[in-house]
Amino acid sequence: MPAAITEEQQALDRRALLDVAERLFYGQGVQAVGMDELRAASGLPLKRIYRLFPTKEALVVAMLERRDRRWRGNLAAHLDKVPDPRERVLALFDWLGEWFAEPGFRGCAWGNAHGELGSSSPAIAAAAQAHKHAFHDQVAALVAAVDASAAEPIYLLAEGAIVVAGIHGDPTAAVRARTGAQALLDAAP
Template identity: 55%
Template sequence: MTDDEAARARALDAAEELFYARGVQAVGMDAVRNASSLSLKRLYQLFPSKEALVLQFLRRRDERWRQALARHVDTRTAPDERLLAVFDWLHAWFREPGFRGCAFINSFGELGGVSADVAEQARHHKQAFRDYLADLVAASGLPADLADQLLLLAEGAITTAAITGTAAPAVHARTAALALLRAHARNHRADPAVGPR
């Protein structure tokens, strides 16, 4: 790793922790400088503006979030179990210390009205999540519109968990997802009898 790469990683690590915990607007570049132990000059050499740092934070978080989800889902083999594993992973995420909901929803709420790039990054993340669910649904042989229904369950669980401070919404969303899977199975093929964990 080059010096620049190491410095960028330190800056992004600091920014991610601060932005996610406190919100983007509440955190200035001075705070990122202090947390990363980089000089302000060095920070601005790496990221010419706070918005550039925010966008890179969101891009990196998107990649890491989706990779972590896919790694968990890939531990399951049956198509229906892989769909339900999404909600199991959400449950584990909601229980992490410092969970504050979706960084993309949070950032969109703060900056979506004034930064087209932040709004676009949030849309990209949500579309990528929807596309991932659509791939899982297609592999299960169920109707394509199930992906949008599961997306709404997952997104609702994320937001509700952030507001209530409990992981229970993931359990409720999983139960609803299981009911949807069984209903679609009755309508389109034999019931897979996918039970809860």
């Protein structure tokens, strides 16, 4: 009889699988990646994968949730380095521009997953919506320190830049959105 898998090994396997799933799903699309490819890339037996995540949908949701925590955490860490509230708002677009210029950038992981499977998977749709709500709240709190009335337009500029950069492969979308955000802040009373 094989030895029981420890909680530590379970956590290591889960993390390794999520790393592989994120790289493959983000790079190729969720539907393009089969379970055999995940098995081969992770080195985990299919049986172990299904013990960790009973369905591919559960794996996608876990990957999106983990990516959300990391993505928004990295953004917050970047913004925390900027002491001036107005400059902190503009730093949002600088951070987006750095993300857009990363090798392998394919747009918004949540928008991509929602576009592929959101209409047929309420769980994936909910994960994408949760990310967008959390990002909205993060931007609104950021902008409120300067001009709360500009929060919604600045959020829309950020989301628009993400879409343009992802679809057109244009990292300068962040610079143009930053210019729009700066104009909104300049017009504030």
